[in-house]
Structure formats: C-alpha cells, structure tokens
Amino acid sequence: MCDSGVEVTVNEKYERQMKKGVLDMLVLKLLKSEAKYGYQIIQEMKEKSEETFLLKDGTLYPILYRLEDDKLVVSKWSEAEGKQVPRKYYEITEAGLKALTEIEAVWRKISVGAEKIMEE
Secondary structure (H helix, E strand, O other): OOOOOOOOOHHHHHHHHHHHOOHHHHHHHHHHHOOEEHHHHHHHHHHHOOOOOOOOHHHHHHHHHHHHHOOOEEEEEOOOEOOEOOOEEEEEOHHHHHHHHHHHHHHHHHHHHHHHHHOO
16 A cells, blocks of 8 residues: 555556656657647647546646756746736757657667567
8 A cells, every 4th residue: 555545556556657767758759849838738648648648737847847957948937918827838948859869769779678578
C-alpha cells in the first residue's frame, strides 16, 4: 500500500516509473511546434497519446518549472483580451531544441535495445 492507503499494483508502479522517465521529452516535443499554456499541454498529451499520458497540474507544472530552470523553456504571460484571462505560455528555447534532439536519440537507443531483449 502507498501512503494514501490505496493499494498500487506492480503494473501501475512500473507504468508510472516508465512514464516519468519520458515526460520531459514529451513536453519539449509538444512545445516544439508552438508556445502552449499548461492546460493545452495536458490536453494535447492526453489526445496525442490516446490517453496513455493523463497528466495532472501537480505533475506538469514541476516539469515545466524544471525545464525553465534548465533554460530549455521560457515562459511569458499573455495579455488579457476581452473576457479571456491572461495565460502563462511556455516556449521551447534553442537550448531546449538541442536537448530534445539529444534526448530523442537516447530514447530511440533505449527503445531499440529494450525491444531486442523483449523479442527473445
């Protein structure tokens, strides 16, 4: 059982660990095409992964803050227009694009290696 008293299955535990390892890469990938705000990232992650990645605010924002601390993304607030409230948009930096390329290469290497072992 975990601290909340809810039993976590072995599958859930490993799935969570595996997903955690790729979230930075996926967030950077989603930001590659355009700047996005948090909820937009959460929705795109859900839709594009066919609900494999269902992020909560409490998962996404620490990732964004860490990426910002590492200078891989920058944030800026939008202006309030009409009834629309200001939103904080995140945009990938040149360093973030370079890091994404490197992370994708590592991901491919790990994926191919793991698949070779799993095929046996």
